[in-house]
Amino acid sequence: QTIGRGLRLYDDKPDCLVIDLVDVCQRHSLMTTPALFGLHPDFDLEGEDATKSAKAVQQMSIENPTVLDAQSIAEAERIVSQEFDPFSIAEPPEEVRAMSNLLWREVGKSRYRADFPKSRDHDNNSIRGYLEIQQDMLGNWNLTLTHSKGEVTQLRNYNDLNLVMQAADKHVSTNYSSYLPLMKKDQNWHADPATEAQREFMKKLFVTVEPGMTKLQAKKAIDAALSAKRKRNFRSKRKKKTQDVQVGTFAHSPN
Structure with missing residues (x-):
């Protein structure tokens, strides 16, 4: 003041x-x-x-x-x-996890994130992005939806973390119910051993298959490897485009 x-x-x-x-x-x-x-x-x-x-x-x-x-x-x-x-992203404290049925990750101080799984569907309910809950300077909790293009939609604002967590659960179950099996915490398949198909795919991506790796861990490792591959391809194309521009410039330069 x-x-x-x-x-x-x-x-x-x-x-x-x-x-x-x-x-x-x-x-x-x-x-x-x-x-x-x-x-x-x-x-x-x-x-x-x-x-x-x-x-x-x-x-x-x-x-x-x-x-x-x-x-x-x-x-x-x-x-x-x-x-x-x-x-490397930690799970929220147990008291926070108990407030929601979704699988949240703690990505900063008083900041939690729940990712929508990648989908190849292009119907009206398909989405790529994440939900985020963050405490603002006034102590209130904001629930936002970040889309793949960086657009952020404000969904809810409460002065209680439990209320905003429940609002996040309701938003997903109401608007994106098809994603729930992959977004809910403590799903039975999370702790199952990684499948042979996952292991083989990880080898093709040159990802180390750790002993005792679960399906959930394998899924995260594969997602991270695919993301890194896309970034490498993007940088390679951008570098080639830059080189092409330089070659074109030199070709038209005076002798």
Whole structure:
């Protein structure tokens, strides 16, 4: 509140100097423009439009959720270009898991994510993206749906985590019921041993088949490998396109 008053516009007042004598900033943080768009509070927009930057980061987070910790577009691109270990994302605390029937992952402080499984169907109910629950600066919990193109839809906002978790369950069961068998937690098939088909496919993708690997672990490893393969193909095509442009430029350059 004090800082807000200091930031009020006034004639001949070019800036506001804040001196924190008791380390309040160790417990609280200022609301920044990037934070309002779901980015890291210290995200450097580098003069770019906040909406476009947020959309770009959200789109990259489809492949690698840890990109949400990036503090610039360059860092986000570097993170998403690296191999992603799907097992590096922790499960939420038990008390949080008990609030929902969905399989959530903790992707940051007070931030949870439930991915929609990849689907080749193109009907009206097919989707690629994820649900996310995040606590805002006011202590409320926001439920959003991020689409594959980085578009974010606000679904619910509650001051209670349990309520927003229940809202997420209802949203999936009402709108995307066909995904429930793959999105629900503690499914029987999760703990089953990986199938022979999964193991063979992992070998073709040059993915290490760990002893005792379950179906769920194999599925995540395959998804991560396919995602990495798509990124390599994309970078290869982009590099070839750049080389073609350079060759064309040299071909038309004067002798």
